[in-house]
Amino acid sequence: MGIATLTRLSVYAFSLVPAVAQKPQDAAHKRKAQPPAALEDAALDKKLDAFREEIAKKMVPARVAAKGERRVQAWLKSFQVVQGKHYHVFTNGPKTTVKRFAQSLEQLYDFTKKLWPFEELSHHHRAYVFASAEEYYDFCTQVVGWSRVQAERSAGHATGAYYAAYYQSPKSETVMHEATHQIVHANLGISGVGSWFQEGMAEYAANTILGSKVSGGMRSDLRNGSYYPFAEFIAIPSLIADKHSSRNYTHAGCIIEFMMKTGEPRMAGKFHKLLAEAAQRRYAWSRGTEASRDLLKKVYGMTFEELEAAFLRFHRVKPKKRRPRPTPVR
Numbered sequence: 620m621g622i623a624t625l626t627r628l629s630v631y632a633f634s635l636v637p638a639v640a641q642k643p644q645d646a647a648h649k650r651k652a653q654p655p656a657a658l659e660d661a662a663l664d665k666k667l668d669a670f671r672e673e674i675a676k677k678m679v680p681a682r683v684a685a686k687g688e689r690r691v692q693a694w695l696k697s698f699q700v701v702q703g704k705h706y707h708v709f710t711n712g713p714k715t716t717v718k719r720f721a722q723s724l725e726q727l728y729d730f731t732k733k734l735w736p737f738e739e740l741s742h743h744h745r746a747y748v749f750a751s752a753e754e755y756y757d758f759c760t761q762v763v764g765w766s767r768v769q770a771e772r773s774a775g776h777a778t779g780a781y782y783a784a785y786y787q788s789p790k791s792e793t794v795m796h797e798a799t800h801q802i803v804h805a806n807l808g809i810s811g812v813g814s815w816f817q818e819g820m821a822e823y824a825a826n827t828i829l830g831s832k833v834s835g836g837m838r839s840d841l842r843n844g845s846y847y848p849f850a851e852f853i854a855i856p857s858l859i860a861d862k863h864s865s866r867n868y869t870h871a872g873c874i875i876e877f878m879m880k881t882g883e884p885r886m887a888g889k890f891h892k893l894l895a896e897a898a899q900r901r902y903a904w905s906r907g908t909e910a911s912r913d914l915l916k917k918v919y920g921m922t923f924e925e926l927e928a929a930f931l932r933f934h935r936v937k938p939k940k941r942r943p944r945p946t947p948v949r
Contacts, residue, residue, distance in 0.1 A: 654704050654739050663707075667700045670709045674747070678757040697750075702743070704728075710748040712786045720748055723789035724782075727798050730828045735894055737806040744801060747783040755785035779804030795825035808898040811905040812914060814858045815871050816897070822872030823879075833876045834934070835869045841936040846870055849923040849930070854908040874930065883929045886919050893918045 658666070675695050683694045694711075701708040703721045705728050710717045724746060749755045752774075759770035763783075774793045775784030777800040784794060799821040804810050809817075826833045840846050845866070847855070858867035879890045896902075896918055902910055915926060931937070 678761040707743045708746045712750040720789040745781040752785040777801040799824040819871030819875040823875040849927040
């Protein structure tokens with residue numbers, strides 16, 4: 620099941636994030652064995668006040684500002700915080716409705732923890748769920764720093780510091796996909812490797828939790844030779860920026876599925892080692908081919924060509940002879 624191309628923007632599509640989101644985790648955010656403790660009302664109110672002051676005030680809609688200060692204050696007061704086991708959801712949507720959103724995030728959290736076991740963090744994840752798309756776009760432009768065009772191409776995005784979206788079905792693939800990015804960054808501690816890895820992890824989790832086939836139409840693409848060879852695919856800095864963005868996301872999800880489920884002797888049962896190695900500092904924010912080549916070689920002891928051959932075998936597809944590319948005329 621594929622996400623519409625114009626709604627699949629993540630931190631790998633645009634790297635600009637709020638300054639507060641780029642600060643390194645301090646001692647208070649260290650990993651621990653138990654979920655973070657629930658906050659008392661007074662502590663939650665303090666966090667909500669900080670959100671209104673540091674974020675909401677920067678993105679007051681023009682239609683609200685035009686009606687004067689009283690209307691602005693009423694709009695700021697409309698925000699509330701819904702506390703879950705692992706999430707604090709800041710929202711100006713109906714509290715009952717947004718509770719279902721928080722429940723979906725918790726279900727995704729538990730699901731991904733079973734897929735890729737990780738330790739708890741000592742702090743709650745932050746999620747910003749705005750009542751309207753317009754308010755989400757204002758957040759992207761006024762707080763994150765995106766252009767309006769970039770914002771309007773997105774239905775949600777995430778970093779290790781927060782997940783943001785406008786209200787939509789809590790079970791939508793976009794919600795599951797983008798919220799997975801936050802978990803991969805914050806809980807698994809993996810912020811780099813490459814777009815193929817980041818989008819593949821999100822694609823795999825989103826489709827799997829929703830009961831959809833990760834492969835989609837990928838097997839047909841493989842049989843037809845309609846795919847990038849491993850070396851080319853892994854070198855793509857942003858899958859969504861490529862002309863084959865929708866196919867790329869499916870391909871990335873299939874690569875993660877292959878690495879998790881393959882019985883290939885040199886690979887079977889080693890995906891947890893890949894995750895542990897990818898979390899090392901030297902791979903942080905790395906996107907180049909060399910970083911991926913080094914990581915995959917270290918964990919699996921295989922070249923890109925060997926990995927591609929194993930990938931095709933996994934999908935029961937015979938390698939298709941590719942036509943040589945014409946030499947450019949100079």
